[in-house]
Amino acid sequence: MSEVLILSQETIGRVLTMSDAIRGVEEAYCQKSTGAGCLFPLICHVFEPERADLDIKSGHLARSGIYGLKMVSWFGDNEKKGLPALFGTTLLFDDSTGVPVALLNAGAVTGMRTGAAGAVGAKYLARRDSRRMLMVGTGAQAPYQIAAVLLAMPGIDTVELCSPRSPSRAADRLDAIRQAVEELLNGGRAEPYIIAAAENLEEAVGRSDVIVTATPSHQPLIRREWVRPGTHFSCVGADMAGKQELDGAILGDARIFVDDLTQAVSVGECEMAIRQGHLGPEEIAGEIGDLIEGALPGRTDREEVTVFDSTGIALQDLVVSKVAVERAKERRLGVTAEL
Amino acid sequence: MSEVLILSQETIGRVLTMSDAIRGVEEAYCQKSTGAGCLFPLICHVFEPERADLDIKSGHLARSGIYGLKMVSWFGDNEKKGLPALFGTTLLFDDSTGVPVALLNAGAVTGMRTGAAGAVGAKYLARRDSRRMLMVGTGAQAPYQIAAVLLAMPGIDTVELCSPRSPSRAADRLDAIRQAVEELLNGGRAEPYIIAAAENLEEAVGRSDVIVTATPSHQPLIRREWVRPGTHFSCVGADMAGKQELDGAILGDARIFVDDLTQAVSVGECEMAIRQGHLGPEEIAGEIGDLIEGALPGRTDREEVTVFDSTGIALQDLVVSKVAVERAKERRLGVTAEL
Numbered sequence A, B: 001m002s003e004v005l006i007l008s009q010e011t012i013g014r015v016l017t018m019s020d021a022i023r024g025v026e027e028a029y030c031q032k033s034t035g036a037g038c039l040f041p042l043i044c045h046v047f048e049p050e051r052a053d054l055d056i057k058s059g060h061l062a063r064s065g066i067y068g069l070k071m072v073s074w075f076g077d078n079e080k081k082g083l084p085a086l087f088g089t090t091l092l093f094d095d096s097t098g099v100p101v102a103l104l105n106a107g108a109v110t111g112m113r114t115g116a117a118g119a120v121g122a123k124y125l126a127r128r129d130s131r132r133m134l135m136v137g138t139g140a141q142a143p144y145q146i147a148a149v150l151l152a153m154p155g156i157d158t159v160e161l162c163s164p165r166s167p168s169r170a171a172d173r174l175d176a177i178r179q180a181v182e183e184l185l186n187g188g189r190a191e192p193y194i195i196a197a198a199e200n201l202e203e204a205v206g207r208s209d210v211i212v213t214a215t216p217s218h219q220p221l222i223r224r225e226w227v228r229p230g231t232h233f234s235c236v237g238a239d240m241a242g243k244q245e246l247d248g249a250i251l252g253d254a255r256i257f258v259d260d261l262t263q264a265v266s267v268g269e270c271e272m273a274i275r276q277g278h279l280g281p282e283e284i285a286g287e288i289g290d291l292i293e294g295a296l297p298g299r300t301d302r303e304e305v306t307v308f309d310s311t312g313i314a315l316q317d318l319v320v321s322k323v324a325v326e327r328a329k330e331r332r333l334g335v336t337a338e339l
Helices: A009-015 A018-034 A076-081 A106-125 A141-152 A169-185 A201-206 A248-253 A261-267 A269-275 A288-292 A314-330 B009-015 B018-034 B076-081 B106-125 B141-152 B169-185 B201-206 B248-253 B261-267 B269-275 B288-292 B314-330
Strands: A003-007 A037-039 A043-048 A052-061 A066-075 A086-094 A100-105 A132-136 A158-162 A194-197 A210-213 A232-235 A255-258 A306-309 A335-338 B003-007 B037-039 B043-048 B052-061 B066-075 B086-094 B100-105 B132-136 B158-162 B194-197 B210-213 B232-235 B255-258 B306-309 B335-338
Touching: A003 A314, A003 B003, A009 A100, A009 A106, A009 A314, A018 A037, A018 A106, A018 A141, A018 A288, A018 A314, A037 A314, A043 B052, A052 A314, A052 B043, A052 B052, A066 A076, A066 A106, A066 A314, A066 B066, A066 B086, A086 A106, A086 A314, A086 B066, A086 B086, A086 B100, A100 A106, A100 A314, A100 B086, A106 A141, A106 A210, A106 A232, A106 A255, A106 A288, A106 A306, A106 A314, A132 A141, A132 A201, A141 A158, A141 A169, A141 A210, A158 A169, A158 A201, A169 A194, A248 A269, A255 A261, A255 A288, A261 A269, A269 A306, A335 B335, B003 B314, B009 B100, B009 B106, B009 B314, B018 B037, B018 B106, B018 B141, B018 B288, B018 B314, B037 B314, B052 B314, B066 B076, B066 B106, B066 B314, B086 B106, B086 B314, B100 B106, B100 B314, B106 B141, B106 B210, B106 B232, B106 B255, B106 B288, B106 B306, B106 B314, B132 B141, B132 B201, B141 B158, B141 B169, B141 B210, B158 B169, B158 B201, B169 B194, B248 B269, B255 B261, B255 B288, B261 B269, B269 B306
Parallel strands: A003 A100, A132 A158, A132 A210, A158 A194, A210 A232, A232 A306, A255 A306, B003 B100, B132 B158, B132 B210, B158 B194, B210 B232, B232 B306, B255 B306
Antiparallel strands: A003 A335, A037 A052, A043 A052, A052 A066, A066 A086, A086 A100, B003 B335, B037 B052, B043 B052, B052 B066, B066 B086, B086 B100
8 A cells, every 4th residue: 555646747847847857867867877877678569560659668766766667658540539649657666665656647757858858968068158059840849958958058048940841830830939938948047048940951050059959850951061160969859760860970070978878879869870880889978977977078179069869768757757746745736546 | 638547456456356357367368379468578677686676567468458567566674664565556558549547556456366367277277076175375365366266166165275384374374364265255156165274285285186386485395296196286376486386296297388488487387397307398288378269278188287387477467457447437436637
């Protein structure tokens, strides 16, 4: 007999802040680096290729006192039924007793922790005097990525938004994304900033300091010759084999950090660059947790191009979910049920 | 956004009957046999050897329209803290949409489905004229095993209870077990029966038709020479490497069915018999689902000794959990929470 807290997407959206998520993701990366965080083997199952699949990501964070899992199911036909295609569900347990602590809708946490990941990469790898961010991709992740960078890097004052496949879409989505960013910032940023749409990706790349890519692309979108020295990329889109957003030659010349080495070379932005011969796995500088912990040096000079390849690890979800549980308990929100 | 049903151990105990569990376990075995049921890879993690570990068992049952997982955590120090050592938690999803359906305390389901497993083995392998059951082990599983056999085999009229390591314990536990069996039967059996304590295991083995073993033993408890022809064994205790309840020579001469071939040879009763050279893996007749489905013959004559080696598979938990969810919904029990 125990009591479990159930947190809906709506409740998590109310209690969890992007600053919480950024701190949580840094903590997850550090615990992985020091060995306090441990990933269990990934389970993937395909019900029907291209139509329905699932994965179960799980792990333990000794310094946070929790372990748990996230089940993510994707059912491509759901939209016809008026349902979301993705359902994510997280279960958290107390690592001193095994008691189940909470069941969470993983959607809100996934959005926040993925945004936070891109921003943590930029915070530790971009030039300190960076002012211009380019957001490549105008989907659900765009507001999370922008808000997280605006919080993690107060020096960024200009954000451009670009939709590489349909250039007019950035202007169409601009108002909605501005509003979503404001809501996510929730008063947490004092410095002024602007968000504008950019039609020409090449030109926007050429004037940016920090570029975040979050598209479902399977083809390189950004060419080596467009990139100016000192640019930082946080690549968030590639999370399965065959996905790619950058010209492999960009990675061949860059200082690269990843969230998880095994995952990055098999499903991340690094995967295609390695397959295409631009990059050897041994050329990856290391995992971002080792950089944050100070075990590895980050950017070595102002001219270097840096890349953070974020594939997403369960530890991010679990730490940020734990923060959501704490925030909800403080405000007595969520449903408590006896188990 | 979706709604999830949370079922506590107490609610499941109220709504789920042993007959439900027996039908559910047969269904799970059949779906495994026909390919409608599919197990995902098992995750095991040891926090600290002999002190704390967990496993995540998961799978899909196409004919039941569900998939899901059961997390079982064992924390050996919990008893000092006044907590149970084991916590089991089951999550069920709808396999047409991926929508989370229910979160259940797995404890009550595990007890019922494990009892049902032993009884299903006996129902399909024991002689039809069996009258005497011997229950070896007086722990938490004993009442579940006895009640399930009494329901699945109306011809059984005598049950003996034996505690192999401390013979007087059977008499001490007799009243509590009788009462627990009555509660589990819940009026579902019309035929009279008796339950008695047996001090001498050898003698009790020699007069029994159906023997269920559910102990934590790592040494053989029952010797080959005690067993009379035609006896059936359902072995439930062995669920990890090194556990053993029967003399390996019994398995060497018997017709053996298992719930899952891979699991039986690595962690089941078959494991030690194979290691000790009494049994070749190819001598196992097959999986019980193939027997129930009629794809393999069961007992071939009255004199044969038969064995069902039950190691426990996620499909049993998932099917029986689904039945518990249906029963709870019929009676409007459980807590519904938005996710």
